[in-house]
Amino acid sequence: MKSNPILITILAATILSRAAALQAAEVEPQKPTMVPPITPTSSATPSLKTAFKDVFLVGVAINSSHATGHGTGRRSSELVGQEIALIKAQFNQISPDNDLKWEKIHPRNGADGYNFGPADAYVDFGENNGLLLVGHTLVWHNQTPDWVFAGTNPPPQSAHSTNRVTPGYFKPVYAGPRASREELLERMRDHIHKVVGRYKGKVKVWDVVNEALADGPPENYLRDSLWMQIIGPDFIAKAFQYAHEADPDVILRYNDFALENPVKVQKLVSLIKSLQEQKVPIHAIGTQSHLNLDSAQFEKIDRSLDEIAKLGIPIHITELDLSGGNNDEKQLAYEGVFRAVMKHRDSVKLVTFWGVDDAVSWLRDGSPLLFDGNCQPKPAFDAVIRVAKETQTVVLPAVGSSAEDVAIHKKALAPTPPLGWNSYDSYGNQIREEETLRNLEVFAKKLAPHGYQYFVLDLGWYSEDVCIPGSVRSMGNILDFALDGNGYPIGSRTYFPNGMKRIADRAHKLGVKFGLHMMRGMVRKAWVYNLPVKGTPYRMRDIADTNNACLWANFTYGVDMTKPGAQEYYDGVIQHLADMGVDMIKYDDVVNYPPELEAIGKAVAKCKRDILLSLSPGDDTTPKNKDYYKLGHMLRITGDVWDSHSSLNNCFKRWRDWQGAAEPGFWPDMDMLCLGTLNGMCDPATQDERERRNLKPEELGRKNLEEVFFRPCHFTPGQEHTFLTLRAMSASPLFMGGCLLRSEQRVFDVITDRDVLACNQNGVSGTLQSQQASIDVWRTPKAGKLGQGWIGVFNRNETAPVTFTPSFNDFGLPGGSYRFRSIWTKEPVNIDKPVTIAPDDVLFLEYGSN
Numbered sequence: 041m042k043s044n045p046i047l048i049t050i051l052a053a054t055i056l057s058r059a060a061a062l063q064a065a066e067v068e069p070q071k072p073t074m075v076p077p078i079t080p081t082s083s084a085t086p087s088l089k090t091a092f093k094d095v096f097l098v099g100v101a102i103n104s105s106h107a108t109g110h111g112t113g114r115r116s117s118e119l120v121g122q123e124i125a126l127i128k129a130q131f132n133q134i135s136p137d138n139d140l141k142w143e144k145i146h147p148r149n150g151a152d153g154y155n156f157g158p159a160d161a162y163v164d165f166g167e168n169n170g171l172l173l174v175g176h177t178l179v180w181h182n183q184t185p186d187w188v189f190a191g192t193n194p195p196p197q198s199a200h201s202t203n204r205v206t207p208g209y210f211k212p213v214y215a216g217p218r219a220s221r222e223e224l225l226e227r228m229r230d231h232i233h234k235v236v237g238r239y240k241g242k243v244k245v246w247d248v249v250n251e252a253l254a255d256g257p258p259e260n261y262l263r264d265s266l267w268m269q270i271i272g273p274d275f276i277a278k279a280f281q282y283a284h285e286a287d288p289d290v291i292l293r294y295n296d297f298a299l300e301n302p303v304k305v306q307k308l309v310s311l312i313k314s315l316q317e318q319k320v321p322i323h324a325i326g327t328q329s330h331l332n333l334d335s336a337q338f339e340k341i342d343r344s345l346d347e348i349a350k351l352g353i354p355i356h357i358t359e360l361d362l363s364g365g366n367n368d369e370k371q372l373a374y375e376g377v378f379r380a381v382m383k384h385r386d387s388v389k390l391v392t393f394w395g396v397d398d399a400v401s402w403l404r405d406g407s408p409l410l411f412d413g414n415c416q417p418k419p420a421f422d423a424v425i426r427v428a429k430e431t432q433t434v435v436l437p438a439v440g441s442s443a444e445d446v447a448i449h450k451k452a453l454a455p456t457p458p459l460g461w462n463s464y465d466s467y468g469n470q471i472r473e474e475e476t477l478r479n480l481e482v483f484a485k486k487l488a489p490h491g492y493q494y495f496v497l498d499l500g501w502y503s504e505d506v507c508i509p510g511s512v513r514s515m516g517n518i519l520d521f522a523l524d525g526n527g528y529p530i531g532s533r534t535y536f537p538n539g540m541k542r543i544a545d546r547a548h549k550l551g552v553k554f555g556l557h558m559m560r561g562m563v564r565k566a567w568v569y570n571l572p573v574k575g576t577p578y579r580m581r582d583i584a585d586t587n588n589a590c591l592w593a594n595f596t597y598g599v600d601m602t603k604p605g606a607q608e609y610y611d612g613v614i615q616h617l618a619d620m621g622v623d624m625i626k627y628d629d630v631v632n633y634p635p636e637l638e639a640i641g642k643a644v645a646k647c648k649r650d651i652l653l654s655l656s657p658g659d660d661t662t663p664k665n666k667d668y669y670k671l672g673h674m675l676r677i678t679g680d681v682w683d684s685h686s687s688l689n690n691c692f693k694r695w696r697d698w699q700g701a702a703e704p705g706f707w708p709d710m711d712m713l714c715l716g717t718l719n720g721m722c723d724p725a726t727q728d729e730r731e732r733r734n735l736k737p738e739e740l741g742r743k744n745l746e747e748v749f750f751r752p753c754h755f756t757p758g759q760e761h762t763f764l765t766l767r768a769m770s771a772s773p774l775f776m777g778g779c780l781l782r783s784e785q786r787v788f789d790v791i792t793d794r795d796v797l798a799c800n801q802n803g804v805s806g807t808l809q810s811q812q813a814s815i816d817v818w819r820t821p822k823a824g825k826l827g828q829g830w831i832g833v834f835n836r837n838e839t840a841p842v843t844f845t846p847s848f849n850d851f852g853l854p855g856g857s858y859r860f861r862s863i864w865t866k867e868p869v870n871i872d873k874p875v876t877i878a879p880d881d882v883l884f885l886e887y888g889s890n
């Protein structure tokens with residue numbers, strides 16, 4: 041359970057509002073909602089440039105006050121001073137908001153028509169402070185003086201009515217007699233050579249052409265600007281050519297806005313491709329990213345970056361700000377934007393915010409940036425930093441010898457990939473005792489006979505929070521958890537009024553093993569009450585590490601393993617769970633915290649009860665840290681996986697990263713099987729559905745659980761086969777996530793398919809053999825058998841079928857004679873002929889040499 045959408049939504053809506061938490065504490069002081077806020081002091085405020093230092097530069101648009109240090113009528117010199125300090129502390133790149141635009145730097149015609157003063161100040165400021173300098177912008181239809189376009193050619197009839205701009209923002213378009221094409225090209229060349237030449241070697245990136253694409257339907261391709269009207273479409277290529285002449289080393293950028301719009305981004309792709317075909321020197325794409333709550337959605341940014349990335353040159357986010365919504369909504373939106381950006385970290389090389397803080401933003405919306413008008417970080421800032429931390433891999437130090445012992449000791453418990461069920465995909469954080477028991481009965485009857493062993497309850501089993509039925513909104517007890525006097529979690533009075541032992545006992549009676557989800561560290565409620573650390577003279581505040589809290593949920597604190605009593609705390613937690621009858625722990629928020637991971641591994645190894653240890657979260661785990669992760673039997677290697685094409689893509693990517701790493705006792709894990717009947721409120725891919733279900737209070741009581749809570753899996757049959765083939769061939773643990781009471785029999789049949797289980801339990805993670813067009817071929821050898829195994833021919837294209845002519849070479853097989861059988865049709869397959877594979881589908885073959 042990582043980046044749990046329910047939790048995140050709730051966190052954003054309720055917990056993260058520190059004020060709300062404190063207010064609640066004031067109203068009912070005896071209630072354990074008094075969670076201390078993690079407010080960074082200003083010296084401890086993290087910086088954007090450091091948080092993303094291994095990924096991209098983080099920049100900001102500055103104005104002339106910042107460059108010169110002078111206050112203005114609106115901003116006192118003290119505030120300007122604070123902003124300058126903020127620029128230096130947070131950013132490693134700057135863009136000029138106006139000072140390098142044509143109207144500022146070259147207001148008049150003629151040799152003395154330049155005004156370099158403000159631009160020089162900007163460049164000096166950057167140089168003196170070690171900031172990468174961007175020049176913005178050379179050729180644009182706005183903020184360009186009329187003289188540039190003026191001449192003796194009569195304007196066309198339509199001149200006064202074309203190319204109007206938003207009234208009040210920019211001045212009306214020049215409508216007088218015009219320069220000729222040659223004159224305008226000459227002015228452009230002169231301007232570019234002078235300006236680029238002056239800052240050669242200093243300004244490292246130039247926005248050469250800004251906003252040349254038209255808005256509106258696909259047929260409105262290029263903006264009908266005066267550049268376009270007078271010169272024609274090659275004004276773009278010419279501008280790049282002149283800039284390249286002036287400084288052959290500078291990075292030349294094409295910059296435009298609204299590229300979140302699928303129509304506009306296609307125009308960009310056509311334009312840049314055609315420029316690339318003409319060998320125009322263009323080195324980066326700037327996507328301005330003036331966003332609002334709608335365009336900032338993860339899916340939209342993700343798709344837009346996907347398209348731009350296809351051009352094969354770096355992407356710069358050049359003018360980021362976000363209008364609309366309140367602080368909470370903005371925080372969520374910024375989080376989505378940065379998650380999407382981090383997903384495209386291979387392409388994105390620079391992210392520039394359009395303004396230092398809300399007070400100096402160009403937008404009318406009062407708060408589009410990460411810092412408020414007093415230069416204080418806002419919740420959106422915290423969210424961006426959190427994403428930076430969550431999405432980057434931590435390479436752990438060398439593993440201690442005690443950890444190796446633990447790994448060896450634990451091997452016997454999971455000789456093959458563990459199989460089971462987990463409540464999260466179908467019940468989120470809200471499964472109740474009776475539903476649990478009913479699922480357990482079905483598990484024992486339908487899955488256990490096929491080797492499924494572990495029945496696991498995810499986060500929520502010790503929570504006293506209740507969501508409004510059919511909604512992801514909390515009733516308000518979100519920070520209350522059921523703990524015993526030692527701070528150990530016990531069954532929630534709300535969800536498991538008869539305790540967890542009742543469930544464990546029933547499971548054991550049915551021959552099923554029982555698992556629970558845990559979070560690293562201690563529940564903050566234990567810290568608030570400063571409970572004793574069992575078996576020691578210490579208390580929770582002696583061992584807590586409040587600076588090492590979970591980054592995506594804020595009800596826990598870390599444990600400082602250098603403190604006496606810390607190992608005893610973890611020993612006690614594990615023993616407590618063992619006493620409850622727990623056979624498996626899914627330990628969350630643990631992979632990037634080596635000392636605590638080691639402590640948990642040791643505690644599990646010491647414990648007399650056999651406990652299977654599963655480690656989460658997974659999106660940034662790396663095989664480099666395998667020695668540490670081997671403290672557990674299972675390691676999540678993906679973020680939350682759902683029934684979408686993009687989740688499948690991520691699984692393929694992570695399989696590639698981790699291919700071949702599975703071994704007895706250690707199983708890289710691609711999350712639950714999101715098949716059958718799922719929880720409609722957890723799935724990030726169906727956000728609309730979730731919002732629709734966010735019922736109004738007056739609707740409560742009229743809907744039943746079925747109507748509001750569940751939804752069917754959205755996979756196509758081909759995607760379902762792909763999903764299971766992936767897991768079978770990578771030897772990923774199989775934990776059914778769908779509701780066992782509501783999923784149709786067909787789903788049980790498919791997840792207990794003998795051939796699928798045989799491939800999975802073979803326990804070998806396959807490797808990628810070949811890739812061509814949209815086809816990926818993977819092969820998993822049969823353990824201990826020569827010339828036998830499984831082959832997956834995956835069509836990774838979501839929309840188009842592919843015809844594939846198989847060859848032994850593509851399969852990675854030495855020549856010879858083989859038999860092939862399709863796992864999904866159970867029929868022999870003759871691979872001499874071309875085969876057509878449907879979109880997102882797979883040909884899953886078992887092979888054996890004759």
Ligand code: XIL
Pocket residue numbers: 137138250328359402
């Ligand atoms: C804006 C500046 O921030 C404002 O101060 C000015 O009044 C208008 O221009 N796209 C761009 C930027 O490429 O140059 C614009 O900057 C915002 C839109």
